[in-house]
Amino acid sequence: MPSASLFESLRARAGRTVTDAAWNAIAQAGRLPNARPERHGVERISDVPYLDTGRAHHTLDVYRPKARSGALPVVLYIHGGGFRILSKDTHWLMAIAFAREGYVVFNINYRLAPAHPFPAAVEDACAALVWAMQNAARFGGDPGRLVLAGESAGANLATALAVAASWPRPEPWARQVWEAGARPSAVVPACGLLQVTDVDRFARRKRLPSFLHDRLREVEAAYVPMAGPDEDARALLDPLLWLERADPPARPLPPFFTGVGTADPLLDDTRRLKAALDRLGVPCEARYYEGEIHAFHALVWRPNARAFWRETFAFLERHVPKGAG
Numbered sequence: 001m002p003s004a005s006l007f008e009s010l011r012a013r014a015g016r017t018v019t020d021a022a023w024n025a026i027a028q029a030g031r032l033p034n035a036r037p038e039r040h041g042v043e044r045i046s047d048v049p050y051l052d053t054g055r056a057h058h059t060l061d062v063y064r065p066k067a068r069s070g071a072l073p074v075v076l077y078i079h080g081g082g083f084r085i086l087s088k089d090t091h092w093l094m095a096i097a098f099a100r101e102g103y104v105v106f107n108i109n110y111r112l113a114p115a116h117p118f119p120a121a122v123e124d125a126c127a128a129l130v131w132a133m134q135n136a137a138r139f140g141g142d143p144g145r146l147v148l149a150g151e152s153a154g155a156n157l158a159t160a161l162a163v164a165a166s167w168p169r170p171e172p173w174a175r176q177v178w179e180a181g182a183r184p185s186a187v188v189p190a191c192g193l194l195q196v197t198d199v200d201r202f203a204r205r206k207r208l209p210s211f212l213h214d215r216l217r218e219v220e221a222a223y224v225p226m227a228g229p230d231e232d233a234r235a236l237l238d239p240l241l242w243l244e245r246a247d248p249p250a251r252p253l254p255p256f257f258t259g260v261g262t263a264d265p266l267l268d269d270t271r272r273l274k275a276a277l278d279r280l281g282v283p284c285e286a287r288y289y290e291g292e293i294h295a296f297h298a299l300v301w302r303p304n305a306r307a308f309w310r311e312t313f314a315f316l317e318r319h320v321p322k323g324a325g
Contacts, residue, residue, distance in 0.1 A: 074136045148254075258270050
């Protein structure tokens with residue numbers, strides 16, 4: 001009879017295969033007619049390198065409205081996928097949504113785990129942020145009105161970038177964000193996995209189906225180095241823990257807008273983010289959407305998804321007005 005550990009390993013492998021296949025199937029929607037930017041009054045400039053490595057990991061797509069005048073605010077968008085799957089190509093919907101609303105969007109790729117564990121993803125995100133600041137103007141963007149946005153793992157990375165922009169860091173790749181004078185105007189981390197270590201905390205708080213618990217453990221196993229990061233580096237691996245414990249920032253943290261479904265297993269990280277930012281005196285609007293699952297805002301036909309986008313844009317208009325360029 002197979003051992004319990006073998007059964008768990010087979011169950012996890014089967015779940016991973018099903019999940020990856022489902023997400024890759026969803027990604028094919030990017031080839032459908034409604035995914036074409038021009039149908040939304042948007043143009044896309046594909047595969048622009050933000051690092052000269054020749055790797056697809058180090059490219060981004062630029063989305064911007066076709067009809068525009070003056071410099072527009074900029075969104076650096078960071079896709080989710082548990083740090084191990086998906087890409088800028090799977091997240092065309094988010095990029096189009098921001099571009100339709102009047103933003104220049106830099107929708108980035110980054111290196112994925114387990115081949116590239118922490119800090120590869122956040123190192124790449126830092127490089128993309130510096131590139132965006134230096135190159136926004138040539139794409140019609142205003143680097144002085146910069147939004148950091150992402151969902152799930154991308155929410156973690158967007159929050160880590162806000163940390164790197166607000167506290168001087170020892171890592172050379174994080175230090176370049178500080179030295180470049182990055183001053184994000186707002187952060188939009190949706191349904192974030194904001195602490196990657198100790199994902200079993202979700203199961204301790206509330207019983208999780210084995211399928212979901214396995215997926216969370218996969219994320220931690222893939223992204224967290226075997227030796228574990230040192231205490232300093234954990235600020236950018238687990239930015240939530242940093243925000244819960246840190247002294248006030250050397251440069252002001254920007255205001256945050258965060259949304260999550262109440263049926264999302266990651267719900268508690270958003271609640272903790274709100275409490276941490278309140279402690280630091282940072283404006284944070286948190287929205288909890290009743291009964292919604294993880295990444296529900298991608299299901300744009302749903303009323304709560306439309307509410308999320310409507311409330312996101314209203315928040316951004318208050319803090320990053322489009323008419324200021």
